[in-house]
Amino acid sequence: MRIEELRERVCAMYPDLCPLFSIEFGDGSIAVPLERVHSAAADLKDMGFDRLGMVTAVDRGDEFEIVYRLQSRDLRAAMFLKAAVPKNDPVVPSMCDLWPAAEWQEREVFDLFGIVFDGHPDLRRILLPEDWSGHPLRKDYADDRIVRRPDYI
């Protein structure tokens, strides 16, 4: 499916979110408000995006951004679904009920960003040791073991 076609179908589904549809890295991308991210994901799954390729997050400084990459073999398309997550209360609805593959991915995001997934069956650290404190991919993460790169390198 071409991106224009994808945009049309997404716009038909969510007329109010149509301006938020953009093209990133050659794929369609839609940013939705956090409270609608789960229903949008369910709708996109019904539309044909039956594979959750990746869950990740970005620390934008004043807020996090949760990023889902959805893929579809039938539609021959892939797209990003994004939502801004406030830093003081980073809670995101879990996608485990839609795509079971989200389970470990969300654990990884929890491990490295500290974003809590509401409804996740088993939210524990997955990569770091269990006694680790902090979430190292946050920009404000501090650890006295880290050696900062000097300017001259």
Add this chain to the structure above:
Amino acid sequence: MATIEDIAEFLDKAPGGGILLTTVDAVMNWSRGKSLWTFPMGTACCAMEFIAASFSRFDFDRHGTIPRPDPRHCDVMVVAGTITHKMAPAVKRIYEQMPEPKWVVAMGNCAVSGGIFYYDTYSVVRGVDEFLPVDVYIAGCPPRPEALQDAILQLRKKIASESISPRRRRPVASELPQPSDPRKGDLEEQPLARSKATAGGPDV
């Protein structure tokens, strides 16, 4: 029960015992040095070079350096790769499972000092010598199998200076000048160490 150290001490004092002792040492060090079974602690890209070294092109089997996947069979642990803080306890535990005498080769910049992961990383141990007694360091990212071969030869030299008698053990130093280690905070001593290393030798 007499330990091997007691026997060595007795031989050291007994007339003619020194000859026996050096012969025993020579045989033991020869056999130890010629059958260095390695434990491939390969955690990252350097392990590829380690694997290449044991296949037919470089063929480390021909001098008895055989990789074994079981630490209980091994004499040398070759740490080939990046060691993270999560992996470090496992590496230490595997090292403790190896029977004495045992040696450690730090292969590649990551195992020597953290390498490209030295700065700005939360997860990588800055060199396996933070928790293991390393005998030979190999620089390179990754080192070629020839460098690993050189490390094995250096290690043999080190083994050849060992003795079952504690009084006869000689410390060995690399022939290369030894830079001081900024990680241990001995930067001030660096000029002294330099001048010692270069005294009598060519200027480096």
